[in-house]
Amino acid sequence: MRRSSIRQIRVEESLRAKVESSLAAAIISGELEQGALITVPALAAQFAVSATPVREAMLDLEKRNFVESVKNKGFRVTTVSTEDLRELVEIRTLLEPPAMRIAADxxxxxxxxxxRTLADRIVTxxxxxxxxxxxxxxxxxxxxxxxxxGNGRLVDIVSELRKQTRMVGLTRLHDTDGLRRSALEHHELLDLLGEGRGDAAQALMTRHIGHALGLWAGVAEDATS
Known part of the structure; x- marks a missing residue:
């Protein structure tokens, strides 16, 4: 049975942060579909928390352009256009793949x-x-x-770009061979880095990021892509 990103959380944790991260994951993965209308009372009931941390989390998500407020109704999950996604992929492609040559060294x-532990967690x-x-x-x-x-600004920029990237194909296609292959690419990348093959690692990272316009967006890709 599929586990929901919207589930009860522990009281001792930061409620606002945990609610926000859970909702962000649900939006990024497509579990909460683009255009969906969500309300604070309904979410508070699902999380088993008061309305205050949920409302604060929604306002934070609104600042990130994940949702937009709808007067007297709640919040609507925003839609990311193909062009927006393409621009994000283009920027990430300029930044991340070349860094793999440094990582290989x-x-x-x-x-x-x-x-390897992180790569295993991704697949699992x-x-x-x-x-x-x-x-x-x-x-x-x-x-x-x-x-x-060693470039902290690079890490921060890519982190922010990742937060803006939607992967709405995950919920619909999570059990397909294509998505599993894309997850296993992390191990393939580590093989290349461990062998010091920076150019090959750069090429793989370029292909990997490109899944944001294919598999992760719910769009079929050729088996060889």
Whole structure:
């Protein structure tokens, strides 16, 4: 049974932050569809928390352009156009793939255990349809590789770009071979980095990011793409 990103959370954790991250994961993955109308009381009941942290989380998401307020009704999940998504992919492609050459210099012959653990979590969470866990592990994996460049601004910029990227194909296609192959690309990337093959790692990262316009957007790709 598919696990929902919208589920009860522990009281001792930061309610506002946890509600926001859960809703963001649901929106990014398409679990909450674009154009869907959501209300604070309904969400508060689902999370089993008061309305205050939910309302605060929704206002934060509105600042991130994930939702827009609808007078006397609640909030509507915003729609990201194909052109918006294409621009995000183009910027990420300019920034992330070249960094893999630097990562390859650092990781050639080095232990990859930490990165392997994150790559395993990506695959496992996708198979379990735990989209919040999938997105968290995926972000940690990519950003940890970028940290090897020593450029904090690069990491921050890519982190923000990732937060704006929608992957609405996850909920509909999470159990398909194509999406599983895209998840396994993280292990393939580590193989290349461990061998010091920076150029090949750069090419793979370029293809991987391109899934944002294909598989992750719910658009079929050729098996060879």
């Amino acid at each position: 650092y990781l050639k012959g080095a232990s990859l255990d930490t990165y 969470n996708l198979e379990q349809a735990n989209f919040k866990g999938y997105l968290a592990a995926d972000s940690a994996f990519h950003l940890s590789l970028l940290e090897l460049t």
